[in-house]
Amino acid sequence: MSKDKVIRMEHGAGGETMQALIREVILDNITSRSAGLVGLDNLDDGATINIASTIANNKNSDEIVITTDSHVIKPAFFPNSNIGRLAVSGTVNDLAVMGAAPLALTCAIVVPEGFELDSFEQIIRSMNETAEEVGVPIITGDTKTIERNGLDSIIINTTGIGIADEVIRDCGMCPGDRIILTGTIGDHGISLLAHREGFDLTTDLVSDVAPLWNMIRSVIPIRTIEGRPAISAMKDPTRGGLAGALNEMAQKSGTGIIIEQKDLPIKRSVSSACEMLGIDPLEVANEGKAxxxxxxxxxxxxxxxxxxxxxxxxxxxxxEATDENSRKVLMRTTIGSMRYVDTPTGDLIPRIC
Structure with missing residues (x-):
């Protein structure tokens, strides 16, 4: 491997070159690799999760949650992060907003011939660091290569397996519920767009990509006086942004939603960039918010x-959620008027996750 500077077709062909890539780049940069008898080290056709220890460590948990996602972001490296951190964070967050503690991840990578080996290794290290942040092992995976003209960048698929005491659905919102947004909107989409298109916005815009389980897990156990979960629904506002997430939650639950423009957390740099580009920040993707x-x-x-x-x-x-304007989202603007917040109709910023 020491002589290789870029990915070659042989790196996905199943022979010694591929085995060297797995040993010297992937395994050497992933530290937590097992959740049972068979893990990533064993390089079997699959991996195992020890059900007995899982139950022992999660005594009240009785639901296995599984999610999968493919990541095609362009470029693979963007302000403050890269596709590796995005892939792990996105899958962990999909589990987290369903109330599931992540148990294990799988990873399948398709990489084009000519992709720089140093960049590939950096992506693997980022995946490992992000997985370690929430204590989830990457237990099995797959690597494929493709001709350089068949793919313009690396693609990563991650599947996550989690366990939940009580599954949280995105359809559980009830009239009177308050809606909490865990941070500023639009950071990921706007920073990526500015970076990709070469816009000089004279600002330090960076992506918000982050794994949220350690934050979310602290509020899941909260119960009402009647003993019911205080959290009625959760969702991560990725593609389609906050507008897409709120509309989906309203439609699934059959409630209305009213949000207050004055209370929306948004960085001045994001707001200014959106105004300049004619983009609604409510429709911009986030990768580290719930x-x-x-x-x-x-x-x-x-x-x-x-x-x-x-x-x-x-x-x-x-x-808050209301029993009026069923399945609709409205926003009270800073001047006191009301406007509908519609579901985005198209792909505002393509290839963002």
Missing amino acids: VICVKAEHAEEVLSIIREHEYGKDAAIIG
């Missing part, structure tokens, strides 16, 4: 706990 619907009497408690975490320091209560 929408949390919580019973009104516990909203301030949940907000306080979320704000204690690094990823939730800018969290805010942005609105």
Whole structure:
């Protein structure tokens, strides 16, 4: 491997060159590789999860949650992060907003011939660092190569397996619930767009990509006086942004939503860039935020706990669910008028995750 500077077709052909890539680049940069008898080290056709130890460590948990996602972001490296951190964070967050503790991840990578080997290794290291942040092992995977003219950049698929005491659905919102947004909107999409298109916005815009489980896990156990979960619904506002997430939650739950424009956390740099580019920040993707619907009497408690975490320091209560305007999202503007927040109709910024 020492002589290789870029990915060659042989790196995905199954022979010694591929085995060297796995040993010297992938295994050497992933530290947690097992959740059972068979793990990534064993290089079997699959991996195992020890059910007995899983149950012992999660005594009240009785639901296995599985999610999968493919990541095609362009470029693979962007302000503050890369596709490796994005892939792990996105899958961990999909588990987290369903109330599931991540148990294990799988990873399949398709990489074009000519992709720089140093960049590939950096991506693997980022995946490992992000997985370690939430204590989840990467237990099995696959690597394929393709001709350089068949693919313009690396593609990563990650599947996550988690376990939940009680699954949280994105359809569980009820009238009266308060809606908490865990941080500023639009950071990922706008920073990526500016970087990709070469816009000189004279600002330090960076992506918000982050794994949220350690923040979310602290509020999941909160219960109402009647013993029911205080958290009624959660969702991560990725593609389609906050507008897409809120509309989907409203439509699935059959409630209306009113949000307050004055309470929306948004960085001045993002707001200015959106205004200049003619983009609605509500429709811009986020990769390190969550929408949390919580019973009104516990909203301030949940907000306080979320704000204690690094990823939730800018969290805010942005609105509430209502029994009016069923399946619609409205926003009260800063001048007091009301406007509909519609589901985005197209791909505002393509290849962002």
